Amino acid sequence: MAKTKIVPLNIGTGSKQAYQPIQCEVMRSKRKTLALYIKQQKVVVRCPWAASNAEVDEFIENNQDWIQERLREEQLIEQETLRIEKGAKIFYRARELTIVFKEGRKERILINGDKFIIQGHKLNAAKAKIQVEDYLIDKASEYIIPRAKGLANYLGVDHKITEIKLRKTKSKWGHCTSQGIIQYNWLIMLAPYSIIDYMITHEVCHMIHMDHSRRFWNLVGSICADYEHYIDWLKTHEHRFWFD
Numbered sequence: 001m002a003k004t005k006i007v008p009l010n011i012g013t014g015s016k017q018a019y020q021p022i023q024c025e026v027m028r029s030k031r032k033t034l035a036l037y038i039k040q041q042k043v044v045v046r047c048p049w050a051a052s053n054a055e056v057d058e059f060i061e062n063n064q065d066w067i068q069e070r071l072r073e074e075q076l077i078e079q080e081t082l083r084i085e086k087g088a089k090i091f092y093r094a095r096e097l098t099i100v101f102k103e104g105r106k107e108r109i110l111i112n113g114d115k116f117i118i119q120g121h122k123l124n125a126a127k128a129k130i131q132v133e134d135y136l137i138d139k140a141s142e143y144i145i146p147r148a149k150g151l152a153n154y155l156g157v158d159h160k161i162t163e164i165k166l167r168k169t170k171s172k173w174g175h176c177t178s179q180g181i182i183q184y185n186w187l188i189m190l191a192p193y194s195i196i197d198y199m200i201t202h203e204v205c206h207m208i209h210m211d212h213s214r215r216f217w218n219l220v221g222s223i224c225a226d227y228e229h230y231i232d233w234l235k236t237h238e239h240r241f242w243f244d
């Protein structure tokens with residue numbers, strides 16, 4: 001009796017690659033449609049109570065390309081996340097530098113060639129992290145605050161600003177309130193100056209237009225002509241600046 005030879009469909013058809021089998025969690029609920037989520041390299045399918053396993057399989061099959069791309073993207077973001085450790089990479093002013101720990105009495109940070117040197121006494125990752133934080137906070141208060149005030153003065157809105165705060169947040173670069181409080185995330189000091197200037201401009205312009213209307217963007221563009229490019233740049237690279 002001849003044996004049936006089973007050939008997986010997605011091998012040898014040319015256009016489709018041979019995918020790795022995916023492990024995924026199926027969560028059933030009262031919902032009406034199927035949806036895919038990816039978090040920490042785990043694939044979750046949310047589907048209605050009545051969805052059959054075949055339907056779920058087909059849904060996964062049809063979304064293979066999307067799943068693989070998201071998994072790769074998530075992995076890259078994870079790899080590029082900043083860790084203040086000896087030998088790690090830091091994306092500083094749009095250049096990739098290597099973190100070097102250097103023994104020395106005086107605490108300081110030096111940029112030399114492709115090295116981001118953290119100098120301190122008996123350094124470890126925790127101490128180095130605090131040093132980098134202090135360095136960026138200092139840089140931010142030296143750079144961001146006077147420039148924001150100068151721009152506000154130029155635009156004639158300095159009287160509207162009550163306070164400029166520097167904070168580290170996980171999701172925002174800048175923020176402002178109708179009470180005239182402007183807040184900047186000092187992690188932005190890792191970015192190139194053009195990007196920092198764009199962020200300064202963005203929040204100060206809100207002192208004139210408290211929205212994201214055309215008039216607001218026209219004003220931003222009159223000070224920072226390439227702002228659209230800077231927004232894109234931030235979207236692409238910002239995950240490299242956030243560290244815990």
Ligand SMILES: [Zn+2]
Nearest residue numbers: 202206211212
């Ligand atoms: Zn805004």
